Amino acid sequence: MKHLMQVFVRGITRENPLMILMIGLCATLAVSTQFQGAVFMGIAVIFVLTMSNAIISVFRRFIPDEVRIPMFIVVIASFVTIVDLVMKAFVPSVYAFLGIWIPLIVVNCIILGRAEAFAYHNGVLASIADGLGMGIGYTAVIVLFAFVRELFGSGAVKFLGATLVGLPSWYPAPAVVLLFPGAFVLFGLFLALWRALVSRVGEERGVCR
Amino acid sequence: MTAAAQLALLFVGAALVNNILLTRFIGLCPFFGVSSSMSTSIGMSLAVVFVMTLASGATWMAWKFILSPLGVGEFLYIPAFILIIAALVQFVEMYLKKASPVLYRAMGIYLPLITTNCAVLATATESAKPGFFKMNIALGSSLGLGEALVYTVGVSVGFGFALLTFAALRERLEAAPVPEALKGAPIAFITAGLLSFAYVGFAGWFGL
Numbered sequence: 001m002k003h004l005m006q007v008f009v010r011g012i013t014r015e016n017p018l019m020i021l022m023i024g025l026c027a028t029l030a031v032s033t034q035f036q037g038a039v040f041m042g043i044a045v046i047f048v049l050t051m052s053n054a055i056i057s058v059f060r061r062f063i064p065d066e067v068r069i070p071m072f073i074v075v076i077a078s079f080v081t082i083v084d085l086v087m088k089a090f091v092p093s094v095y096a097f098l099g100i101w102i103p104l105i106v107v108n109c110i111i112l113g114r115a116e117a118f119a120y121h122n123g124v125l126a127s128i129a130d131g132l133g134m135g136i137g138y139t140a141v142i143v144l145f146a147f148v149r150e151l152f153g154s155g156a157v158k159f160l161g162a163t164l165v166g167l168p169s170w171y172p173a174p175a176v177v178l179l180f181p182g183a184f185v186l187f188g189l190f191l192a193l194w195r196a197l198v199s200r201v202g203e204e205r206g207v208c209r
Numbered sequence: 210m211t212a213a214a215q216l217a218l219l220f221v222g223a224a225l226v227n228n229i230l231l232t233r234f235i236g237l238c239p240f241f242g243v244s245s246s247m248s249t250s251i252g253m254s255l256a257v258v259f260v261m262t263l264a265s266g267a268t269w270m271a272w273k274f275i276l277s278p279l280g281v282g283e284f285l286y287i288p289a290f291i292l293i294i295a296a297l298v299q300f301v302e303m304y305l306k307k308a309s310p311v312l313y314r315a316m317g318i319y320l321p322l323i324t325t326n327c328a329v330l331a332t333a334t335e336s337a338k339p340g341f342f343k344m345n346i347a348l349g350s351s352l353g354l355g356e357a358l359v360y361t362v363g364v365s366v367g368f369g370f371a372l373l374t375f376a377a378l379r380e381r382l383e384a385a386p387v388p389e390a391l392k393g394a395p396i397a398f399i400t401a402g403l404l405s406f407a408y409v410g411f412a413g414w415f416g417l
Contacts, residue, residue: 103331179409191394
């Protein structure tokens with residue numbers, strides 16, 4: 001139990017996929033213009049990551065080493081398809097906003113990286129804990145980042161039509177925060193701040209770039 | 210507008226106005242991963258132009274002649290496209306190794322990395338499956354094969370151009386005095402941000 005807890009917490013802090021491992025960045029920068037979109041993106045990644053970790057861990061003794069990557073990809077693609085169809089049916093406005101980023105979860109380095117580095121070598125419960133921890137670590141960063149960008153870029157944070165927080169109307173809301181240069185510069189500052197305050201571990205990269 | 214002019218517009222729009230790396234953030238992993246030197250960036254760019262064009266052509270045909278007529282496209286396109294790309298990369302690698310050792314030396318080691326490169330899957334999906342292509346240009350709801358190929362070459366040239374510019378900046382960055390907290394990845398992001406400011410200037414060109 002203690003071991004599972006350690007595996008779970010590690011994904012959020014010491015090995016946070018975005019801040020420390022620096023994988024799966026593309027979607028983070030792209031969908032963080034909107035708090036609501038980021039929340040759903042996070043949920044989608046938690047679901048796919050946990051489920052694919054669990055399935056791959058269950059079948060790890062039957063997957064031959066030579067064809068493991070294609071097999072991982074097929075498992076991951078199946079869960080991404082579930083997310084794709086469910087979102088299209090139930091939250092069409094979010095689906096329209098996320099667009100190409102939903103199918104791109106398949107090639108999100110976090111998911112394939114965890115399948116390869118963790119689920120393929122560990123038990124089912126540990127893999128689920130790892131998937132949840134990594135997924136929540138990802139979601140925490142992307143949601144926080146989107147909150148900051150939407151708040152300071154548009155002056156108010158909205159979720160499913162309701163305004164969560166708003167800045168006073170005299171705030172000029174610079175559009176550059178929501179434009180693409182703002183994403184790069186703010187993420188750089190975010191990264192520096194995280195490393196100074198939360199944790200500082202050397203960068204490492206998994207199977208994918 | 211003539212067809213040729215429209216294709217030219219599509220190319221410019223894909224390469225500069227909607228640059229895949231700096232304005233759409235697709236394919237950032239190689240952008241930060243291999244951009245630390247000029248020579249690796251050149252190899253990677255070559256490999257991306259090559260594989261992306263082949264992949265778009267292949268997925269376009271798979272959608273048009275197999276997935277769409279059978280009515281299974283909506284729920285099979287993700288696994289189908291990614292497997293097509295993976296198989297294609299494997300074949301290209303084997304073929305190049307045998308047929309053209311020079312080309313293989315130049316871009317061989319980057320080929321396996323490209324399988325999981327989101328830029329390739331994104332462009333292939335946009336070219337093949339109707340509904341994902343979002344550029345503000347009157348081409349109907351889905352792209353024809355020629356348009357898809359022009360679009361893909363545009364995207365991949367834009368990818369290579371951005372990667373090479375960034376690699377040049379990063380080589381210079383090695384020697385720059387950077388504050389302790391920003392060393393490494395944070396300053397790379399801020400540099401990329403400054404570079405992408407230049408692409409804000411392309412927005413609105415020719416009404417794209």
